[in-house]
Amino acid sequence: MLKQINRQQREERILLSLKKCDYLTRSQLQVMHGLGSARNASRVMQQLGEYVSSFRDSEAVFYLNREGRERVGAKKVRKKSTTAQHYIMRNAVYIAFGCPATWRNEMRLGVKGKVNVICDAYFVRDKRYHIIEVDNTQKMTKNRSKVERYRKLISLGVFEQPPQFIWMTTTDYRRKQLLALCEGLDVKVFTAKDFI
Template sequence: MRQLAKTLERQEKILLSLSRFSYLSRSQIQIIHEIPSERTAQRVMQQLSKYVSSFMDGEKIFYLNAEGRKYTGCEKICKKMTTSRHYIMRNDLYIAYNCPDDWKNEMRLLYKDVNVIADALFESNGIRHIVEVDHTQKMQANKVKIEKYRKLLEYGVLKNIRLVWMTTTNYRKKKLLEMMGDIQGQVFTISDFH
């Protein structure tokens, strides 16, 4: 009886994670929910097949289906699409920063003439981290976003921040670091995590 309760609790936590993060790879589910083996993770996800859909993108990527959204109260509809890689990259950063409790996705920062949506925000050691994922974005769009953060710093709205980027190539990493200039932060590439 206790084992069944534990199994149901883990399943519910996984469904709530999918509601929170939209897409999770099998290995991300394993890390976040401390599932020891790939085989066990596959079995757990098979048991959740009523609530989740999946597709292959290097490894299995899971998301809530209609039944899963109904169970969790999630309103966001996810499908198999290329933008899922953006979410997977953001999740890699969430895991790299030890799954912060205060991690919030898609947060709007608005002040005067500046309106910007950060991919995620969290705080660590008194420093607010602003997370941005550059998957297929044009460099000009990244530049505009960085300038908005610079303006918020100049207005004094943002203080003690660290801008954290995840991108795809070393060339893009170099460009982002150049554009950030004196803004505190760092840029990771996918290869830093895989």
Template sequence: MKKLDYLTRSQIQSIHKLKSDRNAQRVLKQMEEYLNVIKAGENIYYLNAAGRTLVNCDKVRKSTGNIQHYIMRNHIYIAYGCPDSWRNEMRIRSEGATKKDNVTCVADALFKRGDVYTIIEVDNTQTMKKNQTKIEKYRTLKQRGSFGMIAPNFIWITISDHRKSELERLSKGLNTKVFTLKDFRIGG
């Protein structure tokens, strides 16, 4: 939870290979003094003050309306094998000819396998116009060689088939896979 912020019971179960729902519930019960829980369909867990102290975590999380963003991002983390190089909220920057030509983009997450970066983007409540702007920034960063010699992969997770189609259209020419949230339902 220090790394992923918020996790559903089924995500915890999957990451730690806890097999049955009953076993996962037993483990979470043993950890309850270190966790806060949000009841939202499937229980969502995050570290409380005691839990943050135990694992030396400075990041305070609260029950907010943005939790679904984290849960969606975690589905990708699990689906791609929980990469060790996974980093959340990473700033990618490229210097331009002038200061106003500088390009900065914050990826929801990224990881690297071999020499290839994979950039994760979550489309939950973002406007499609903002997604388009972000994709154009990624095109510029790619053209400027900000990722090295090998072009990055882009993974998007979104909430509907319509939004998936739009993201695929906007991402033409980039090595992009777009999934919907329903592709990653793992319980609950």
């Protein structure tokens, strides 16, 4: 009986993680939920087959299917998608920073009528915003525009204290470009391989 309750609680936690994160790889689920070996994690996810769908992108990537969305009250419909890598990169940052309770995905920051930015995610720690941006296939001109809008928000006093920017990108070359764009800001730029 207790084993059954524990299993149901674990399933619920995994489904809620998928609701929050949209897409998670098998290895990300292993870390987040202490699923042990790759084999055990695969077994657990197979048991959740009624509620999740998956596809391969160097490893299994899971997302909620209709039954899973109904079970946890998720509204967003996710399918197999080429944009899933964007979410997986964002979720790597989420996990690396300890799955903060204040984490919010795709939020609008700004001053009405003046300037606003939709960040990929943010969390607040010690009254300080940590703004996450994922640069997967984005053109650098779009990144430049976003950084300029963030600078404007800072100058307008939107933040109690200057935020820390956390970028996730694909290559060391792009890391250097982002560091140059963000000169003078508190910024950390990671590549996907930093989290392997």
